[in-house]
Amino acid sequence: xxxxxxxFIPLIPLTVFLxxxxxxxxxxxxxxxxxxxxxxxxxxxxxxxxxxxxxxxSGKIDGVYQTIVxxxxxxxxxxxxxxDMGILIDPISIMMLVVVTTISLMVHIYSxxxxxxxxxxxxxxxxxxxxxxxxxxxxxATNLFQIYIFWELVxxxxxxxxxxxxxxxxxxxxxxxxxxxxxxxxxGFLIGILIVGYYAGTFDFETLNAVNAEGEGLLxxxxxxxxxxxxxxxxxxLLIFMGGAGKSAMFPLHIWLPDAMEGPTPVSAxxxxxxxxxxxxxxxARLFPMYYFVEDGFALNVVxxxxxxxxxxxxxIALTQTDIKRVLAFSTxxxxxxxxxxxxxSSYKGEEGVGYMASxxxxxxxxxxxALLFLGAGSVIHAVHSNYLxxxxxxxxxxxxxxxxxxxxxxAIAGVPPFAGFWSKDExxxxxxxxxxxxxxxxxxVAGLTAFYMFRLYFGIxxxxxxxxxxxxxxxxxxxxFPLLFLAFxxxxxxxxxxxxFVTADKVAFEGHLNLPLAAAAVGTGLVGIxxxxxxxxxxxxxxxxxxxxxxxxxxxxxxxxxxxxxxxxVTKKIVFxxxxxxxxxxxxxxxxxxxxxxxxxxxxxxxKIKGLQSGRLQDYAMFFVSSVVIITLIFIYLWTK
Numbered sequence: 018x019x020x021x022x023x024x025f026i027p028l029i030p031l032t033v034f035l036x037x038x039x040x041x042x043x044x045x046x047x048x049x050x051x052x053x054x055x056x057x058x059x060x061x062x063x064x065x066x067x068x069x070x071x072x073x074x075s076g077k078i079d080g081v082y083q084t085i086v087x088x089x090x091x092x093x094x095x096x097x098x099x100x101d102m103g104i105l106i107d108p109i110s111i112m113m114l115v116v117v118t119t120i121s122l123m124v125h126i127y128s129x130x131x132x133x134x135x136x137x138x139x140x141x142x143x144x145x146x147x148x149x150x151x152x153x154x155x156x157x158a159t160n161l162f163q164i165y166i167f168w169e170l171v172x173x174x175x176x177x178x179x180x181x182x183x184x185x186x187x188x189x190x191x192x193x194x195x196x197x198x199x200x201x202x203x204x205g206f207l208i209g210i211l212i213v214g215y216y217a218g219t220f221d222f223e224t225l226n227a228v229n230a231e232g233e234g235l236l237x238x239x240x241x242x243x244x245x246x247x248x249x250x251x252x253x254x255l256l257i258f259m260g261g262a263g264k265s266a267m268f269p270l271h272i273w274l275p276d277a278m279e280g281p282t283p284v285s286a287x288x289x290x291x292x293x294x295x296x297x298x299x300x301x302a303r304l305f306p307m308y309y310f311v312e313d314g315f316a317l318n319v320v321x322x323x324x325x326x327x328x329x330x331x332x333x334i335a336l337t338q339t340d341i342k343r344v345l346a347f348s349t350x351x352x353x354x355x356x357x358x359x360x361x362x363s364s365y366k367g368e369e370g371v372g373y374m375a376s377x378x379x380x381x382x383x384x385x386x387x388a389l390l391f392l393g394a395g396s397v398i399h400a401v402h403s404n405y406l407x408x409x410x411x412x413x414x415x416x417x418x419x420x421x422x423x424x425x426x427x428x429a430i431a432g433v434p435p436f437a438g439f440w441s442k443d444e445x446x447x448x449x450x451x452x453x454x455x456x457x458x459x460x461x462x463v464a465g466l467t468a469f470y471m472f473r474l475y476f477g478i479x480x481x482x483x484x485x486x487x488x489x490x491x492x493x494x495x496x497x498x499f500p501l502l503f504l505a506f507x508x509x510x511x512x513x514x515x516x517x518x519f520v521t522a523d524k525v526a527f528e529g530h531l532n533l534p535l536a537a538a539a540v541g542t543g544l545v546g547i548x549x550x551x552x553x554x555x556x557x558x559x560x561x562x563x564x565x566x567x568x569x570x571x572x573x574x575x576x577x578x579x580x581x582x583x584x585x586x587x588v589t590k591k592i593v594f595x596x597x598x599x600x601x602x603x604x605x606x607x608x609x610x611x612x613x614x615x616x617x618x619x620x621x622x623x624x625x626k627i628k629g630l631q632s633g634r635l636q637d638y639a640m641f642f643v644s645s646v647v648i649i650t651l652i653f654i655y656l657w658t659k
Contacts, residue, residue: 027153037143120291130496191276202263209256265297282395290388321361328354370522372448379441389504400490431468440512468546476554
C-alpha cells in the first residue's frame with residue numbers, strides 16, 4: 018500500500034497555519050475562513066481515501082491488518098537506539114485521522130459563523146489549523162519521542178486557543194493553568210520515555226509492540242530490572258500514563274479542564290471531541306501490548322481503576338454545575354474515564370480484546386456526539402449571550418434545529434438505542450462485566466448519572482421555564498447549523514459501523530454481538546436517569562431545589578467540585594511557595610547571591626586601592642622602580658653582611 022500521500026494530511030493544516038499566521042494582517046477575514054475550511058476539507062478527503070484503501074483494499078493480509086511504516090533516522094544514539102521521523106499506519110491511526118479531520122472540518126465550518134466580526138478572526142483560524150496539525154502529527158508518530166514532540170505542540174496549541182481572549186483575566190489564567198498542570202504530567206511522560214528507551218534499547222512503536230498473541234517477544238527480556246517491587250518498564254509505563262492522564266484530565270490532574278471553557282466554544286468542541294483530551298486514550302492504546310503483557314498487566318490495572326474513578330467523580334460533579342459548558346466539560350472527563358476503563362479491562366487476543374475495541378469505538382462515537390453537544394451549546398450561547406442555565410429556558414420555540422440536534426446528542430451519550438453511544442457504551446460494560454464486576458457496576462451507575470445530567474441540561478435549556486429574553490433568540494446561520502445537522506446524522510448512524518471488523522487489539526477482526534441482558538440493564542438505568550430529569554426539570558418547579566437542600570453539605574461540596582482547586586491553591590501557595598520556595602529564595606538571595614556579590618565588592622574595593630600603581634605616569638613608574646631597587650639592595654646587603 019502506497020502511504021506517501023498521507024504525509025500531506027498533517028502538512029496541509031501546517032501550511033494553512035503558516036499562511037494565515039504570517040499574513041493575518043493582510044488576508045481578509047472572509048478569505049481566511051475559506052482557506053481554513055478548504056485546507057481541512059482536503060485533509061479530510063485524503064483521510065477518507067486512506068481509510069478506504071487501508072480497510073477495504075490493501076491493509077489486510079491473511080486476515081490481519083498490517084502495520085505500515087515509512088520513516089527516516091533523525092537522531093542516532095546507538096545501533097538500535099535512535100529517534101526517527103515518519104508516519105505509522107495501522108487501524109487506530111487511520112481511525113484517528115478520520116476523527117480528527119472530520120471534527121476539525123466541522124469546527125472550521127462552524128467557526129465561520131460563530132467568530133464572525135471577531136477582531137482576531139484570521140488568527141483564530143491559524144491557531145485552529147496549528148492545533149489540527151499537532152494532533153494529526155501525534156497520531157501518525159512512529160516512536161515515543163516523535164509522539165512527545167507533537168504532544169507538546171498540542172499543549173502549546175491548547176494554550177493559545179484557551180487563552181484566545183487574552184484581554185480577559187480569567188482566560189489568561191485558564192490557559193496558564195492548563196499549560197502548567199499538563200507540564201507536570203508531561204514531566205512524568207518524559208521520564209517514562211527515557212526509562213523505556215534505556216532498558217528496551219528503542220523508542221520505536223513497531224519494535225516495542227512486537228509480540229505474538231501469547232506475549233512472546235522483546236517484552237519478556239525486560240523483567241530482570243526492578244525497582245520497589247515492580248519492573249522498571251512497569252514504572253516507565255505508569256509514568257507514560259501520567260502524561261496521558263494529564264492530557265485526558267484524569268483524576269487528580271483534572272483541574273484544568275473546566276477552566277479551559279474560557280476559550281471560544283468551537284475550541285472546546287475540538288479539545289473535547291478530537292484532540293487534546295483523547296490523546297491520553299490514544300497513547301495507552303498505542304502501547305497496549307506493553308501495558309497488557311508487562312508484569313501481567315499491572316500498569317493496565319492502574320489505568321482501569323483511575324479511569325473508573327475519574328468517570329464516577331466527574332459524573333457526580335456534572336450533576337450540580339450551572340454553566341452549560343462546564344457540565345459538558347465534566348461529561349467529557351467522565352466519558353474519557355469510560356474509555357480508559359475499557360482499555361484497562363481488555364485482554365489482547367480475539368474477542369477477549371473487546372475492551373480495546375470498545376474503547377476505540379467509544380472514542381469514535383463520542384467524538385461525534387460530544388462535538389455536537391459543544392457546538393449546540395455554542396449555538397445557544399450565541400443566541401442568549403450567557404453560559405448559565407438560569408438565563409435559559411423554552412428555547413425549543415426559537416431554535417428548532419439546535420433543539421432537535423442537541424436532543425439527538427443527549428440521547429446518544431445517554432446510551433439510548435439506536436443512537437451511537439448505546440452501541441459503544443454497551444461494549445464497554447460487557448468488557449467490564451467479564452473482567453471486573455466492581456468496575457462494571459461503577460460504569461453502570463455512571464451511565465444512569467450521565468443520562469440524568471444530560472437531560473437536566475437539555476430540559477433546562479429547551480424546556481423548563483418560559484424565559485422572557487431582552488432580545489428574542491433566533492436560530493444560528495447555516496454555517497453553524499450545517500455542522501450540527503451533519504454531526505447529528507453521525508450520532509445516529511456511527512453506532513452501526515461493525516467496529517470489531519476494523520479495530521482490534523491484535524489487528525484480527527472478530528464478530529461483535531449484543532449482550533441483551535447487559536444492554537437491557539444499561540438502557541434501563543439510562544431511562545431511569547432520563548425520567549428523573551423529566552420529573553425535575555421539564556416544567557418549572559422546586560423539586561430540584563428541595564432535593565439539593567436535602568443533600569446539604571454533600572451538594573455544596575459537589576457544586577464546588579470537592580474544593581480541589583482550593584486544595585491545589587493551598588498546597589501551591591501556602592506550602593510550596595511560602596514554606597519551601599520562599600525560604601529557598603531568601604537563602605539564595607542572602608547567602609548565594611550575597612557571597613558572589615561580596616566577592617565582587619571586595620574585588621572592586623581592592624582595585625580602587627591599588628589602581629594608582631597603574632596610573633600611566635612615567636615619573637611614578639621610575640620612582641617605584643628606583644625605590645624598589647634601593648630597598649632590595651639594602652635588604653640584600655643586610656643579609657649578606659649578617
